[in-house]
Amino acid sequence: xxxxxxxxxxxxxxxxxxxxxxxxxxxxxxxxxxxxxxxxxxxxxxxxxxxxxxxxxxxxxxxxxxxxxxxxxxxxxxxxxxxxxxxxxxxxxxxxxxxxxxxxxxxxxxxxxxxxxxxxxxxxxxxxxxxxxxxxxxxxxxxxxxxxxxxxxxxxxxxxxxxxxxxxxxxxxxxxxxxxxxxxxxxxxxxxxxxxxxxxxxxxxxxxxxxxxxxxxxxxxxxxxxxxxxxxxxxxxxxxxxxxxxxxxxxxxxxxxxxxxxxxxxxxxxxxxxxxxxxxxxxxxxxxxxxxxxxxxxxxxxxxxxxxxxxxxxxxxxxxxxxxxxxxxxxxxxxxxxxxxxxxxxxxxxxxxxxxxxxxxxxxxxxxxxxxxxxxxxxxxxxxxxxxxxxxxxxxx
Numbered sequence: 001x002x003x004x005x006x007x008x009x010x011x012x013x014x015x016x017x018x019x020x021x022x023x024x025x026x027x028x029x030x031x032x033x034x035x036x037x038x039x040x041x042x043x044x045x046x047x048x049x050x051x052x053x054x055x056x057x058x059x060x061x062x063x064x065x066x067x068x069x070x071x072x073x074x075x076x077x078x079x080x081x082x083x084x085x086x087x088x089x090x091x092x093x094x095x096x097x098x099x100x101x102x103x104x105x106x107x108x109x110x111x112x113x114x115x116x117x118x119x120x121x122x123x124x125x126x127x128x129x130x131x132x133x134x135x136x137x138x139x140x141x142x143x144x145x146x147x148x149x150x151x152x153x154x155x156x157x158x159x160x161x162x163x164x165x166x167x168x169x170x171x172x173x174x175x176x177x178x179x180x181x182x183x184x185x186x187x188x189x190x191x192x193x194x195x196x197x198x199x200x201x202x203x204x205x206x207x208x209x210x211x212x213x214x215x216x217x218x219x220x221x222x223x224x225x226x227x228x229x230x231x232x233x234x235x236x237x238x239x240x241x242x243x244x245x246x247x248x249x250x251x252x253x254x255x256x257x258x259x260x261x262x263x264x265x266x267x268x269x270x271x272x273x274x275x276x277x278x279x280x281x282x283x284x285x286x287x288x289x290x291x292x293x294x295x296x297x298x299x300x301x302x303x304x305x306x307x308x309x310x311x312x313x314x315x316x317x318x319x320x321x322x323x324x325x326x327x328x329x330x331x332x333x334x335x336x337x338x339x340x341x342x343x344x345x346x347x348x349x350x351x352x353x354x355x356x357x358x359x360x361x362x363x364x365x366x367x368x369x370x371x372x373x374x375x376x377x378x379x380x381x382x383x384x385x386x387x388x389x390x391x392x393x394x395x396x397x
Contacts, residue, residue, distance in 0.1 A: 045135070045195065050125070051075040054137035059192045061132050061184060068128045072121040082145055083161030085234075093238045094149075096161055098142040107222050110174055115225035117172045126169065132185065133192050134169045135230070141165035142231070148205030149234040162205055164232035168192055169225065176226050177334065178213065179324035187317045194305045196230050197343060206232040208240060209343060216336025218360060218367055228339070240342070247350035259352030263297045272390040275322055275397070279315035282323050284390040289380035291362035292335065292389055294323050296355040304343035304353050323357060326396040331364045 045057035051071040058066035083098035108114065117131055118124025126134050137144075143163025151157040170178050170189050178186065193211045200209045213228035214221050236244075250258035263281060266272060272284040274294060282296045296319060302308060308316060327335040337359040344351020360368045362383050373379045 045192070048127075050127070050136065052078050052139075054078070054139070056126070056134065056136035057192075057195075058128070058131055059133040059135070059188055059195070061188055064132055066128065066131065069119065069121045071127040073123075078144075083142055085149070085151075085159040085161050087151060087157040087159075089157075091238075094159075094235055096142050098161065100140065107224075110224075113174055113223065113225050115167070115169050115223060115227055116174050125167070126172075131169070131172050133171070133188050135166050135192055135196060138165040138167050138229070143233065146203065146205050147234075149207075159234075163234045164200055164203070164206060164230075166196060166230040166232075167227055168196070168211075168230055169227045171226060174225050177215070177324075177328070178226060178339075179321060179328050181321070183314075183317060183321065186321055187313065190305065190313055190317055190320075193230070193341065197304060198306050200230070200232040201345065203232065205234050208233045208236050210237070211341040211343075213337075213339040215339070216334065218336040219338060240344075243342075244344075244348055244350055247352075251350060257301060257350060257352060259297065259350075259354065260301060263299070271387050274326070274390055274393045275319060277315055277319060279312050280319045282319055284386040284393070286386060288382060288386040288389070290358040290360065291368045291382065291384055292327070292330070292337070292357075292359035292393075293386075294357045294393070296320060296323065296357070298353060302353050303345065303348070303351050305341070307353070320355065322397075323393075326393050327357070327359065329396045330392065331361065335359050335361055 045059045046066040046068070048056050048058070048068040049071070050056055051073045052075040056068070058068060060066050081100065083096055083100060085094045086097055087093075088095055110116075112123075114123075114125045116124055116126070117129055118127050119129040121127040125136060125139065128134075141163075142165050143161050144165065145160065145162045147160060147162040149159050149162070151159045168189070170176070170181060171185065173180075178189070181189070197209045197211065200206050210231045210233065211228065212231075215226075217224075247258040250256065250261070254261065262285075266283045266286070267276070267281060269286075272286065274282045274284065276282070278299065280296060280298055282294055284293060285295050296316070298308065298312060298316070302312075305313075305316075324337075327337060337357055340356045340358075342351075342354050342356065344353065362368045368383065373381055
């Protein structure tokens with residue numbers, strides 16, 4: 001059976017009145033329901049406010065005490081204008097129109113980096129002499145404000161771009177990278193991901209939390225300081241909806257979880273396995289779409305980071321660092337990549353937590369551009385075999 005378009009029945013909706021109705025009057029793409037997550041020993045941060053009222057949270061290593069200073073920048077108050085969601089009836093998908101982001105910070109010199117510590121409270125998004133890991137609301141968000149998805153309009157359906165966009169800085173070191181972090185520090189980043197996942201999912205109107213990192217100017221990164229982002233969407237994203245649809249179809253046909261079966265088949269085949277422990281497995285998928293693509297799966301079924309126990313969190317951190325360090329050993333310079341954490345709630349029983357790492361670099365001198373087939377048709381063409389990429393990454397241990 002071929003892939004089904006996410007929420008395909010929405011494409012037939014001629015008006016907002018025909019969009020699926022949410023509980024409590026909200027509306028969204030079809031989904032099994034947000035549900036809840038089980039918060040288990042999630043690290044508590046130190047909280048503060050930035051000059052314009054945005055939240056900032058400091059996560060500290062044992063023995064370190066965050067010491068934020070007052071943010072004294074003359075920032076204008078946050079406007080009431082939001083981005084806009086527009087519904088594409090031809091695909092059944094929402095598009096975020098975020099014109100306010102046009103004025104965001106773009107490739108500043110290192111001495112003007114807004115993510116470096118700002119001990120004076122006048123120069124940085126992080127008003128502190130130093131920090132381990134910090135999370136704050138994005139000053140130029142794609143989504144902001146509470147309220148969920150409430151489309152209006154007849155024919156052309158739109159909605160306020162409600163949701164949440166956060167920045168997570170992996171360390172105060174401007175020239176570092178996630179791969180360069182010591183294991184305890186990387187584990188703290190994972191704890192911050194867990195905390196934000198749990199807290200954002202508890203907020204009204206947030207239906208999906210997505211933690212990710214864009215690394216490298218080739219990917220489109222405009223700030224080189226090592227950081228990632230966390231999005232709280234007011235709807236289930238198309239890729240997630242498609243994967244959950246495939247998983248439900250697989251359950252009906254085979255009686256098993258799709259992702260567990262994928263992992264079992266990769267392990268049995270073995271040719272694309274990069275590294276494997278008692279707790280996690282890293283492999284290049286059989287139908288990899290990107291020149292370099294690695295998936296990391298827990299060896300037991302778990303829906304999200306919050307459900308991992310302490311040993312699993314340590315094991316995940318170790319394998320994640322291992323894969324990123326292999327990435328940076330492939331060529332003479334750091335590998336540009338995207339890291340995507342796929343997490344689910346108890347209302348999505350087929351969802352299996354996993355990480356997808358992908359790079360557009362296909363050789364030392366060439367990049368993979370998403371041209372006509374990929375961009376227009378979503379039909380990926382790979383110039384390398386997954387088996388050859390896996391072999392190379394195995395050899396970089």
